[in-house]
Amino acid sequence: xxxxxxxxxxxxxxxxxxxxxxxxxxxxxxxxxxxxxxxxxxxxxxxxxxxxxxxxxxxxxxxxxxxxxxxxxxxxxxxxxxxxxxxxxxxxxxxxxxxxxxxxxxxxxxxxxxxxxxxxxxxxxxxxxxxxxxxxxxxxxxxxxxxxxxxxxxxxxxxxxxxxxxxxxxxxxxxxxxxxxxxxxxxxxxxxxxxxxxxxxxxxxxxxxxxxxxxxxxxxxxxxxxxxxxxxxxxxxxxxxxxxxxxxxxxxxxxxxxxxxxxxxxxxxxxxxxxxxxxxxxxx
Numbered sequence: 001x002x003x004x005x006x007x008x009x010x011x012x013x014x015x016x017x018x019x020x021x022x023x024x025x026x027x028x029x030x031x032x033x034x035x036x037x038x039x040x041x042x043x044x045x046x047x048x049x050x051x052x053x054x055x056x057x058x059x060x061x062x063x064x065x066x067x068x069x070x071x072x073x074x075x076x077x078x079x080x081x082x083x084x085x086x087x088x089x090x091x092x093x094x095x096x097x098x099x100x101x102x103x104x105x106x107x108x109x110x111x112x113x114x115x116x117x118x119x120x121x122x123x124x125x126x127x128x129x130x131x132x133x134x135x136x137x138x139x140x141x142x143x144x145x146x147x148x149x150x151x152x153x154x155x156x157x158x159x160x161x162x163x164x165x166x167x168x169x170x171x172x173x174x175x176x177x178x179x180x181x182x183x184x185x186x187x188x189x190x191x192x193x194x195x196x197x198x199x200x201x202x203x204x205x206x207x208x209x210x211x212x213x214x215x216x217x218x219x220x221x222x223x224x225x226x227x228x229x230x231x232x233x234x235x236x237x238x239x240x241x242x243x244x245x246x247x248x249x250x251x252x253x254x255x256x257x258x259x260x261x262x263x264x265x266x267x268x269x270x271x272x273x274x275x276x277x278x279x280x281x282x283x284x
Contacts, residue, residue, distance in 0.1 A: 001054050002070040003276050005276065009048035013041035017183040023189065027198040027250075034195060038172070038188045040181050043273035051276040069227060072176075084206040096129055099136060111135070111154055114160060117142075123220050126160075131168040141220070153206040156216075158217050160201035165196055194243045198250055205251060210241055214251040217244075222229050 004127050020037035023030035039260075053075055057068035099116060107115040113135050118124065120138040127133040134158055145153065160166065206211055221244060 002055070002074070002108060005048055005052060006070070006074075009276065013045050013182060016041045016044075017185075020052065020184050020188065022187075026028070027195050027202070030191070031195045034188055034191045035056045037184070038192065039175070040262070043184055044173050044269065044276070047265075047273050048276040049078055051077060074097070085174050086180065088177070092170070099128060099134070102106050102136075107135070108154055111158065113158075125157055127157050127166050129166055130170070131164060133161060135139065135161075137223075142217060144178060145216060148212055149219065152204065152213040153220070154217045155207045156200050156205035158207075159200035160196075162203060163196075163199065169193075169196065194246065197243075197247060201247055203250055210251045214248050217247065217251075 016037060020033075023033040055071070056069035095163060102116045102118055105115050106115045107113060113133075115135045115137060118136060118138045119142040122138055123141045123144055124136070124138040125141050126136050128136050135154070142150070142151070172189075172192065176185055179185060199214060201217075
């Protein structure tokens with residue numbers, strides 16, 4: 001019976017992922033769709049494994065026997081996932097600890113965060129950390145941009161801080177690594193990264209001129225950039241031409257780009273991932 005549960009969950013996950021296609025509409029609608037097709041298959045598989053682990057290695061379910069080897073495989077899979085996650089967390093934390101050797105500098109007005117300066121010639125500005133990240137900027141960016149364009153970059157990074165992108169995208173990145181075998185994993189990840197930046201641009205455009213922000217983005221993209229650690233959210237995560245053009249077009253639109261209020265009801269689909277736990281009372 002455990003094998004049947006795993007097979008059903010795997011088939012459902014594959015079907016859901018294969019059904020995904022790039023979204024249309026505003027970024028809020030695309031965001032909800034991308035998260036649905038990214039998270040639902042992963043959480044459905046995870047809850048199935050957790051349900052089987054809770055059932056134990058022996059017993060019956062719906063009149064069908066369970067076998068111990070399936071339970072052992074499930075525990076092994078969960079153990080490997082936990083070990084890989086811990087390794088990634090420790091590795092990222094070491095990188096973040098390394099940043100503390102760089103001196104803090106006086107943040108500009110309106111920035112209520114620690115700002116650290118990296119004496120590097122590359123162009124780089126990012127939020128780095130977990131729930132309470134720090135803003136990191138290189139000397140190369142300070143030399144490249146004037147005050148007006150720097151303020152636009154800082155406003156964009158404040159959006160990442162506001163939405164806690166460093167924490168949430170580190171978590172999503174872990175899930176992506178553990179389930180890279182699912183269809184469209186990379187495409188969905190790139191879609192989420194693009195939508196994250198569109199959301200940050202929309203937030204920043206409420207505080208600075210959109211044209212200035214677009215100019216700062218083009219100036220930053222035209223120069224070599226540093227790699228961003230896992231727990232980091234930067235101005236542009238390896239933008240290709242299409243994604244860059246999409247962000248520029250969004251900034252140059254004439255209608256207001258302020259983000260709409262969150263629709264919490266739309267997260268009801270997450271309840272579907274709890275379906276495997278319904279089988280627990282039927283196991284004996």
